[in-house]
Amino acid sequence: QVQLQESGPGLVKSSETLSLTCTVSGGSISTYYWSWIRQAPGKGLEWIAYIYDSGSTNYNPSLKSRVTISVDTSKKQFSLKLSSVTAADTAVYYCARGVGGYYDSSGFSYYYYMDVWGKGTTVTVSS
Amino acid sequence: QSVLTQPPSASGTPGQRVTISCSGRSTNIGSNTVNWYQQLPGTAPKLLIYTNNQRPSGVPDRFSGSKSGTSASLAISGLQSEDEADYYCSTWDDSLNGPVVFGGGTKLTVL
Numbered sequence: 001q002v003q004l005q006e007s008g009p010g011l012v013k014s015s016e017t018l019s020l021t022c023t024v025s026g027g028s029i030s031t032y033y034w035s036w037i038r039q040a041p042g043k044g045l046e047w048i049a050y051i052y053d054s055g056s057t058n059y060n061p062s063l064k065s066r067v068t069i070s071v072d073t074s075k076k077q078f079s080l081k082l083s084s085v086t087a088a089d090t091a092v093y094y095c096a097r098g099v100g101g102y103y104d105s106s107g108f109s110y111y112y113y114m115d116v117w118g119k120g121t122t123v124t125v126s127s
Numbered sequence: 128q129s130v131l132t133q134p135p136s137a138s139g140t141p142g143q144r145v146t147i148s149c150s151g152r153s154t155n156i157g158s159n160t161v162n163w164y165q166q167l168p169g170t171a172p173k174l175l176i177y178t179n180n181q182r183p184s185g186v187p188d189r190f191s192g193s194k195s196g197t198s199a200s201l202a203i204s205g206l207q208s209e210d211e212a213d214y215y216c217s218t219w220d221d222s223l224n225g226p227v228v229f230g231g232g233t234k235l236t237v238l
Contacts (some may be wrong), residue, residue, distance in 0.1 A: 035227070037172075044129060045164070045172065045215055047227040058226055094171055100219070103160050103178065110219045112227060113162040113177040120171050 002027035004118035022095030033098030131230035149216030
């Protein structure tokens with residue numbers, strides 16, 4: 001079955017750029033949305049961004065100015081870059097596979113859910 | 128401040144039925160479908176319910192979801208100790224908040 005594995009530095013210095021990669025195994029990277037989600041210590045889930053296999057992207061408005069998401073279909077990997085990090089960016093970062101589309105023929109109702117998640121990787125921002 | 132509103136906590140005894148609510152707006156729950164994720168302690172979230180009321184393969188039928196207007200609910204019947212976890216609702220949001228939004232999460236305690 002499809003598995004996702006996050007990788008990247010566990011410690012990033014304040015004001016620098018956080019870079020993470022998610023590797024997809026056991027399945028295709030095509031026709032899915034690939035997302036990054038994070039969870040600060042003791043807090044809830046925060047969606048960061050997704051990229052479709054075609055390269056189209058969508059970002060959380062609150063993070064958009066600092067986030068870049070990219071995909072390398074040949075390597076079955078997608079990546080996250082978050083610039084100018086601060087202590088508030090300390091979190092567990094998850095990658096996930098998303099499924100989405102129009103829910104009914106009206107064209108007004110949309111569905112989007114994340115059915116496969118990585119185990120997460122902890123990133124700490126140090127001063 | 129999360130876009131979707133959930134109670135921070137819920138509890139029940141083994142065998143009981145528990146419901147967790149998720150409140151939103153016309154641009155999110157009112158227009159689009161709702162999902163629920165279960166996060167057991169120290170683990171990654173897991174998809175529990177998708178498109179309002181569908182269960183992925185392997186999820187027991189003790190878990191059910193529903194949606195009405197701008198609110199959604201997750202019901203757990205025959206509560207078991209292993210259901211103790213955090214539960215998050217999520218949906219698509221057509222406004223500037225979106226597109227993917229979560230509730231703040233509900234910590235379910237099995238007494």
